[in-house]
Amino acid sequence: MKTSLYIDRGSIVHRLHPTLKIFALFAAFWSIYWIDNPLTLVPFIAAEFAVGIAIGAGENVYRFRWFFLLIVLPTMITWMISYRRGTPIINLPLIHASKESILFGLGKGMKVAALVLASVIFLSSTKVEELSVGLSRLGFPYRFGFTITLAFRLVPLFIDSALTVVDAQRLRGYDFDEGGPFERIRRYVPVIIPVFMGALRKANNMAMALEARGFGRSNQPTSFIEYRMHTRDAGAFAILIAVGTVAFMLYWTGYGAIPGASIHS
Amino acid sequence: MIGIMGASGAGKSTLAKVLNRIIPELEGGDLRGVVMLGGRSIADAHVCDLAGDLGMVFQDFESQLFSTTVAHEVAFAMERIGMPREEILARLEPALEAVGLRGFEDRDPTTLSGGQKQRLAIASVLALRPRVVVLDEPTTDLDPEGRAEVFALIRRMREEGISLIVIEHEAEELRQCDRVVILRDGSIIAEGTPATVMPKIELLEECGINAPGLDRVARLLGIDDHPASIGDAEAHIRTLLPHLSPGAEVQLDRADRKIVESKTILEIDSVSFSYSGGPRVLDDISLTIGAGEFIAIVGQNGSGKTTLAKMSVGLLAPDSGEVLLEGRDRTTLRPAETAREIGYVFQNPDHQIFADTVEAEVKFGPRNFGLDDREIESRSAEVLQAVGLENERDTDPFLLGKGQRQRLAVASVLALRPRLLILDEPTTGLDYREQRKMMKLVSELNASGVAIVMITHTPWLVAEYAHRVVLMRAGRKLFEGPVREFFIRDELLRTSSFKPPEVTTLSRRFGTVALSAAELVEWLRGRAQ
Numbered sequence: 001m002k003t004s005l006y007i008d009r010g011s012i013v014h015r016l017h018p019t020l021k022i023f024a025l026f027a028a029f030w031s032i033y034w035i036d037n038p039l040t041l042v043p044f045i046a047a048e049f050a051v052g053i054a055i056g057a058g059e060n061v062y063r064f065r066w067f068f069l070l071i072v073l074p075t076m077i078t079w080m081i082s083y084r085r086g087t088p089i090i091n092l093p094l095i096h097a098s099k100e101s102i103l104f105g106l107g108k109g110m111k112v113a114a115l116v117l118a119s120v121i122f123l124s125s126t127k128v129e130e131l132s133v134g135l136s137r138l139g140f141p142y143r144f145g146f147t148i149t150l151a152f153r154l155v156p157l158f159i160d161s162a163l164t165v166v167d168a169q170r171l172r173g174y175d176f177d178e179g180g181p182f183e184r185i186r187r188y189v190p191v192i193i194p195v196f197m198g199a200l201r202k203a204n205n206m207a208m209a210l211e212a213r214g215f216g217r218s219n220q221p222t223s224f225i226e227y228r229m230h231t232r233d234a235g236a237f238a239i240l241i242a243v244g245t246v247a248f249m250l251y252w253t254g255y256g257a258i259p260g261a262s263i264h265s
Numbered sequence: 266m267i268g269i270m271g272a273s274g275a276g277k278s279t280l281a282k283v284l285n286r287i288i289p290e291l292e293g294g295d296l297r298g299v300v301m302l303g304g305r306s307i308a309d310a311h312v313c314d315l316a317g318d319l320g321m322v323f324q325d326f327e328s329q330l331f332s333t334t335v336a337h338e339v340a341f342a343m344e345r346i347g348m349p350r351e352e353i354l355a356r357l358e359p360a361l362e363a364v365g366l367r368g369f370e371d372r373d374p375t376t377l378s379g380g381q382k383q384r385l386a387i388a389s390v391l392a393l394r395p396r397v398v399v400l401d402e403p404t405t406d407l408d409p410e411g412r413a414e415v416f417a418l419i420r421r422m423r424e425e426g427i428s429l430i431v432i433e434h435e436a437e438e439l440r441q442c443d444r445v446v447i448l449r450d451g452s453i454i455a456e457g458t459p460a461t462v463m464p465k466i467e468l469l470e471e472c473g474i475n476a477p478g479l480d481r482v483a484r485l486l487g488i489d490d491h492p493a494s495i496g497d498a499e500a501h502i503r504t505l506l507p508h509l510s511p512g513a514e515v516q517l518d519r520a521d522r523k524i525v526e527s528k529t530i531l532e533i534d535s536v537s538f539s540y541s542g543g544p545r546v547l548d549d550i551s552l553t554i555g556a557g558e559f560i561a562i563v564g565q566n567g568s569g570k571t572t573l574a575k576m577s578v579g580l581l582a583p584d585s586g587e588v589l590l591e592g593r594d595r596t597t598l599r600p601a602e603t604a605r606e607i608g609y610v611f612q613n614p615d616h617q618i619f620a621d622t623v624e625a626e627v628k629f630g631p632r633n634f635g636l637d638d639r640e641i642e643s644r645s646a647e648v649l650q651a652v653g654l655e656n657e658r659d660t661d662p663f664l665l666g667k668g669q670r671q672r673l674a675v676a677s678v679l680a681l682r683p684r685l686l687i688l689d690e691p692t693t694g695l696d697y698r699e700q701r702k703m704m705k706l707v708s709e710l711n712a713s714g715v716a717i718v719m720i721t722h723t724p725w726l727v728a729e730y731a732h733r734v735v736l737m738r739a740g741r742k743l744f745e746g747p748v749r750e751f752f753i754r755d756e757l758l759r760t761s762s763f764k765p766p767e768v769t770t771l772s773r774r775f776g777t778v779a780l781s782a783a784e785l786v787e788w789l790r791g792r793a794q
Contacts, residue, residue: 006333008371127333153331161616167580168617172677173604173633190629193619197663201615205328208287212323213389214316218347224340224354 272473
């Protein structure tokens with residue numbers, strides 16, 4: 001099972017300095033934060049898509065298609081029916097919908113999608129080792145950076161283990177689909193316990209293997225790959241600053257807001 | 266090269282962890298005495314300080330790999346100890362060369378085979394150029410090909426003069442050691458060259474170690490010397506029994522264990538399967554399993570064995586072909602519906618154990634089927650007795666040893682009284698005594714009429730227990746037939762890296778195919794009269 005999202009394509013984005021890639025992720029989050037208007041968000045999302053396709057991250061975006069839908073749709077619908085601003089089209093005790101709330105919900109959904117997309121692009125073009133180096137150059141403690149990178153490695157292993165446990169319990173006649181929503185969650189206890197116990201064992205084995213490989217001996221480990229800033233990094237930095245500024249200006253001038261609906265408006 | 270042997274819980278891994286101070290630094294405990302490394306006590310050293318002097322390779326290779334490329338993985342330990350970049354680059358290539366992974370620098374370690382992963386873990390240790398390398402059961406989780414790769418590497422490291430401490434269950438693999446040490450209950454109870462220790466068969470078995478088959482043959486024939494190889498064993502036997510004809514052609518002159526002609530339970534007919542968009546994992550496989558049969562499925566990792574098992578129990582549906590359970594189309598039946606007909610014991614018992622007590626774990630399956638309390642009680646008592654856990658019913662399963670947990674997993678599937686039981690590598694990680702216990706249980710079930718399908722990498726299990734062997738490679742069935750016939754198909758065995766038991770190979774030099782030491786000795790004695 002492939003446990004990393006990294007896709008080795010050697011594109012210009014792949015070759016950016018790790019610190020700059022982390023900055024790029026921050027810049028994407030910053031830019032999206034200021035904009036609520038779905039129409040204004042379109043060029044930002046289109047740009048993200050273009051970068052994603054250009055660097056070969058399409059397969060990861062496809063891999064995450066259900067995840068996108070799973071978090072975007074509920075966000076969108078929840079905001080659409082619960083955001084109480086504007087002239088109501090539907091006005092029931094629990095459901096309120098207006099032109100403004102629909103636009104606001106749509107914008108929120110697009111924002112979440114844009115954030116996930118930026119993260120997928122980041123992980124598709126950044127090795128976990130680079131993430132660790134980048135965080136450490138930004139002043140984060142080395143152990144913090146390594147813990148984050150280790151989590152990326154462990155999560156897919158735990159998912160794999162959980163799928164096997166589900167199969168094992170199903171083969172003992174266990175029905176996960178019985179009962180209402182709460183009962184269904186409770187019925188996952190026979191999965192959670194083996195996965196949790198397995199995770200503890202694995203974490204213990206990993207801790208031993210890490211120490212045995214010299215982890216902790218130096219607070220400033222070396223790197224066999226030399227990371228240097230290049231002209232391309234300076235160019236990318238300038239573009240990111242420009243994008244971030246434009247996004248903030250859109251907010252400042254009100255073009256990023258939904259008239260009568262945005263918190264920012 | 267020192268080999269350390271002993272049953273599970275004898276203290277082998279504890280000893281290894283003491284050598285690099287994982288005990289007491291990470292795992293605590295009361296440590297007395299001194300460990301000297303290169304003439305100096307390591308009492309004040311930290312685990313991470315010892316990385317450059319004493320390399321440690323663990324059984325669980327997945328937990329030893331932290332990086333996204335092979336090159337990063339080898340560099341990992343060197344980076345952690347703060348080695349200059351130039352030095353790391355200078356050591357990278359020789360380390361990969363030493364383990365045969367040169368050219369794999371940019372590969373994602375998760376895409377490597379088990380044997381390659383373990384060799385990569387060894388490379389990352391070797392790059393630090395330690396004085397001693399400790400390998401704690403490095404091949405337990407590997408298929409025959411992976412085992413062969415790692416033992417070949419161990420031989421090469423030994424030739425290069427690296428001091429090695431190898432912990433292993435199978436005595437056969439440690440015959441090349443300079444010295445072997447046997448542990449029991451935390452103490453060294455025997456120590457010496459393989460020639461002095463290996464012939465002590467009773468002692469080895471008492472300590473949960475599988476004694477080399479060649480030594481068993483020698484003992485049964487009254488030969489005092491330790492046969493160091495198959496050739497050596499042959500020479501000893503020919504000296505003892507000089508009239509045996511040299512180079513006799515192999516005759517399948519003895520009856521195989523019964524190939525049962527019985528009612529078909531499961532029929533797999535021309536089945537093909539691939540995971541979405543991937544290559545074919547099963548390619549036109551046909552197999553019939555009858556009541557009371559005992560089939561061993563062998564083949565390298567990735568050959569399709571587990572996929573075939575999952576298809577049999579309904580966890581996967583074929584792309585083409587049919588799987589029939591007593592004539593009914595398997596795809597129309599949910600796995601939970603047929604759990605009472607086909608049981609599946611996963612390789613890792615910890616993938617199913619979750620209850621607070623052994624008894625509750627066993628009762629989980631019958632409860633899911635809504636059986637009444639008296640029936641559940643009676644089944645629970647019956648299966649716990651069968652697997653020898655009747656005195657552990659109130660024990661927390663997580664406090665049991667691996668062998669007991671494995672038997673508990675079998676018990677909890679048996680409680681549903683399936684007529685066909687599929688066991689996926691049921692003896693992995695168990696010592697010899699536990700393996701024998703597990704196989705005794707499986708044979709008794711088989712004798713009571715339960716059909717057994719066992720996926721395994723262990724040659725002596727196939728030789729001593731199976732009625733029929735199915736060999737798989739790259740999703741295809743390459744062989745299906747009696748065990749003896751399988752063991753004379755040299756080309757198939759070679760290309761599948763499946764090594765028959767040494768006793769079987771030895772027997773072929775005399776013109777027969779024996780499946781155990783006792784069988785060979787009986788045959789030889791028959792010829793001698």
